[in-house]
Amino acid sequence: MPDVRNRYLYGPMNQRLLNWGIFLLLSLTWGSSFILMKLGLESFSPYQVASIRLISAGLALLPVFFSYIGKTPLKKIPVIILSGLLGNGIPAYLFCIAETRIDSSLAGMLNSFTPVFALIFTVSLFHAPVAKRQLTGLAIGFVGVICLFLAKGIGTNAYWYYGFFVILATACYGLNIALVHHYLKEFASLQLVSISLFFMALFALPILLFSDFFTVFGQAEGAYTSLAASVTLGLMGTGVASILFYQLIRSAGAIFASMVTYGLPVVAIGWGVLAGEDINPLQVICLAVIMGGVYLVNRK
Template sequence: MDHRLQNWGIFLLLSLTWGSSFILMKLGLEAFTPYEVASIRLISGGLSLLPFFFRFIRQTPVRKVPVIILSGLLGNGIPAYLFCIAETKIDSSLAGMLNSFTPVFALLFGLLIFRAPVTGRQLGGLAVGFVGVIFLFLAKGINTNAYWYYGFFVVLATACYGLNIVLVHHYLKGFASLQLVSISLFFMGLFALPVLLSGNFFSLFAGAGDKPWISLSASMVLGIMGTGVASILFYQLIRSAGAIFASMVTYGLPVVAIGWGLLAGEYVTMLQVLCLALIMGGVYMVNRK
């Protein structure tokens, strides 16, 4: 298969998979708490890659394992809970829009922590992106303080994503994608298991109809496809097409998220779309060669 065609195929699959994650969270939250949905996601993702964990853990230097676990916390563990908590109060489409801010945080942390070289255009992109996020919060109108509070969870999750990108780039660059994902998700699943068992998760299935099973299915698909398989595809896209092309997935996610939100009956205003365009403009300024 032509490499360009293969790269675009991975790009579209990632956009659809990650863009659908936000509506899958909403489906999971219909029967479960945000902590249960996030825990199921992490456990399912870890189990789906368990055979690879046993293969790669023996090949990994012991001193690198804590760094990989930290990468797992920043790239999957903490954001999984933050997004689910946020979506108890905000629309999945809005969460998808805010998620597009990740590359801007990656540049910011690279600048602040590792003193990465930065151009004036990229600094301008940071400013434009931040303005877009602020206006996106304001676009729906501020009726209660809770709206700001839950929207902040999404911004914090994108900050974790951005910090993880910088961490992987500087400390885990020589490792295979499947190696990093399988090891990190194994430990995320271990950490999530006590959280899932601490509630009344299993009692929810006793004579409650189909809703818990639908939510369980959505949460498991979210973990296997949106966390496990998609993470591997993303690293493969970076190796095959480069970081610049891979970062373009950021542009596809909110489009898919908005589409699912509209199908689910969520209200998306033109002002929100314009704010998203402003964020995307900032991301473009940050990533453009």
């Protein structure tokens, strides 16, 4: 018969294992999002791919939306919509615009900057205490990002600055992490995601309809492949992944949740290699520098 101490540890241990399971699944799901975007962009514009992504996710969770919307306090709806814009809506378009000019693997690497912005907004908006090593990590992370741009070849790639669209998207992610952790932590993951994605789908629908989508779909070669990639991106990379991410914030905290960034670039680089993208050792070294800064930011 197990002693009291073992019984006490059994629950927390299971929760930790569950948190790490969600962590790994999110890394695989979100890490694969970058190559799915690239596939979608083979036939469609960035605005079309992003809109299909958001509409697909919103439609998939529509039954859940109707079950939760009546139970949600009216005063919290604007905050949930803002969370949807920061966590899904705006980044969906920014990433697609960026990947019209940069590789999916580079987008995955730059996405690793998310925890740094999570720290910046948590400290600046919510006055959380900050340690000297976290400031050091912040500086190292910035240096790593600059070196990553240089490693990609600012002089040889006329569109290197499209990487800043990814940086802006990571700023949105960081702000959303801080927002959810401080204002929406009491809500169930399905509740937050279904409501926020319903409104994101509403916002995305007119963008898709006024973008000549149906004309492009009827004429573009490989349109069905791009559509399948965009819909999969919405269902898995936005719908399922957002539910898992909100759950991770609630159960493990904002900082641990932001550490999913550690796994994303590895998966993104793997897909980039399979897709024949140019990935050199210097880029990997720069990614390691960014990860070192992120580690200092998050280390307890």
